[in-house]
Amino acid sequence: MENHKRIEIGEGEVEKIIEALNRYHGIDFSGYSRASFTRRIQRIADKDANGTFDTLLHRVSENKDYFYKFLKEITVNVTEMFRDPSFFNSVRKNVLPELSRQQSLQIWHAACSTGEEVYSLAVLLHEASLLERSTIRGTDLNPEVLLTAKQGVYPHRNFQEYGQNYERSGGKVSLSEYYEASYGNSIFKSFLKDKMTFSEHNLVTDGSFNKFNLIMCRNVLIYFQKPLQAHVVHLFKNSLVTGGFLCLGSKESLLFSDDRLAFEVVDAKEKIYRKI
Ligand SMILES: C[S@@+](CC[C@H](N)C(=O)[O-])C[C@H]1O[C@@H](n2cnc3c(N)ncnc32)[C@H](O)[C@@H]1O
Structure with a gap:
């Protein structure tokens, strides 16, 4: 049976992702609240990554389609009509x-x-x-x-x-x-x-x-x-x-x-x- 090792997203991994998003896509997430940002990246890593953190980092940096998918997950898009x-x-x-x-x-x-x-x-x-x-x-x-x-x-x-x-x-x-x-x-x-x-x-x-x-x-x-x-x-x-x-x-x-x-x-x- 395949043995997937969980990629743990900690402070260091979050910093690397933020740096890559800024460098490759010109979007600065450094001022976002870290707690929810970390949770969301962890969720993406749990869902998508069959490999290492470096694979994830590489995909988010180089692969435009993956980047847009990633962007959708980290920016919370939930909304509704006449909300509140x-x-x-x-x-x-x-x-x-x-x-x-x-x-x-x-x-x-x-x-x-x-x-x-x-x-x-x-x-x-x-x-x-x-x-x-x-x-x-x-x-x-x-x-x-x-x-x-x-x-x-x-x-x-x-x-x-x-x-x-x-x-x-x-x-x-x-x-x-x-x-x-x-x-x-x-x-x-x-x-x-x-x-x-x-x-x-x-x-x-x-x-x-x-x-x-x-x-x-x-x-x-x-x-x-x-x-x-x-x-x-x-x-x-x-x-x-x-x-x-x-x-x-x-x-x-x-x-x-x-x-x-x-x-x-x-x-x-x-x-x-x-x-x-
Ligand atoms: C939860 S939705 C809010 C939608 C709507 N205003 C509402 O209250 O129902 C948050 C939106 O903020 C957008 N967003 C996040 N960071 C942003 C930024 N730096 N500049 C512009 N939009 C951003 C996300 O893409 C997402 O669509």
């Missing part, structure tokens, strides 16, 4: 009425993964009669998830839960008004998609590319160490107009950033802030 419905409810009540004073709206979903959050907000904007004047940019580090986001096609089996989330977010019609069902998928209608563009952007190394009225970056900072969280909050501060809104995930906060003083709290529980 009470957050979207607060956006309806506390953010959109303020945004309605503007003639045009620039919106950035940073690290949007496969785009469910972007479509959720587009529904809210439509219901507040703000979609027509909105330009929505979705970005992520991972080009693969952006392909799904662009298509706006999602497995229909998730939509019972998404419909309930939508209702709990204050939705008044049926979520099915916004998509067509086809062969087990739900395809979002083009009037929602028309306002969106998606592109690659790395929060660690890429800069600001516009001034926004609203930036959503939820469930991403949680994977970063505190100095990197502060770097990203600084990027957002510089990318917002005065009076612009910043929305973070429920377990995230501005506390670790010197820039916290540039924001007022709009909803402490839902992590909604406004640049002053």
Whole structure:
């Protein structure tokens, strides 16, 4: 019987992987929280490696297809529509009425993964009669998830839960008004998609590319160490107009950033802030 020896991923192995990802693919993971990063690499090693750590390191450095697979595993892409419905409810009540004073709206979903959050907000904007004047940019580090986001096609089996989330977010019609069902998928209608563009952007190394009225970056900072969280909050501060809104995930906060003083709290529980 074959005897597979487990590859143990410790601090040294993680450093080598981080170095290789930076050197061969230009992606800097050195500021990510080590605990979850190590767990994820260990999981990949347990699944994929029939060989040694050096084989794994070589594959991730030299083999583009393997690298993309690896990237998908280490960047957590889990998302859903109207994730945390009470957050979207607060956006309806506390953010959109303020945004309605503007003639045009620039919106950035940073690290949007496969785009469910972007479509959720587009529904809210439509219901507040703000979609027509909105330009929505979705970005992520991972080009693969952006392909799904662009298509706006999602497995229909998730939509019972998404419909309930939508209702709990204050939705008044049926979520099915916004998509067509086809062969087990739900395809979002083009009037929602028309306002969106998606592109690659790395929060660690890429800069600001516009001034926004609203930036959503939820469930991403949680994977970063505190100095990197502060770097990203600084990027957002510089990318917002005065009076612009910043929305973070429920377990995230501005506390670790010197820039916290540039924001007022709009909803402490839902992590909604406004640049002053
Ligand atoms: C858990 S998902 C969050 C999706 C969505 N915002 C939500 O809350 O449902 C985290 C996303 O962050 C992206 N990500 C991780 N590091 C990033 C970076 N440095 N720059 C841009 N995106 C990054 C991942 O590719 C992943 O799609």
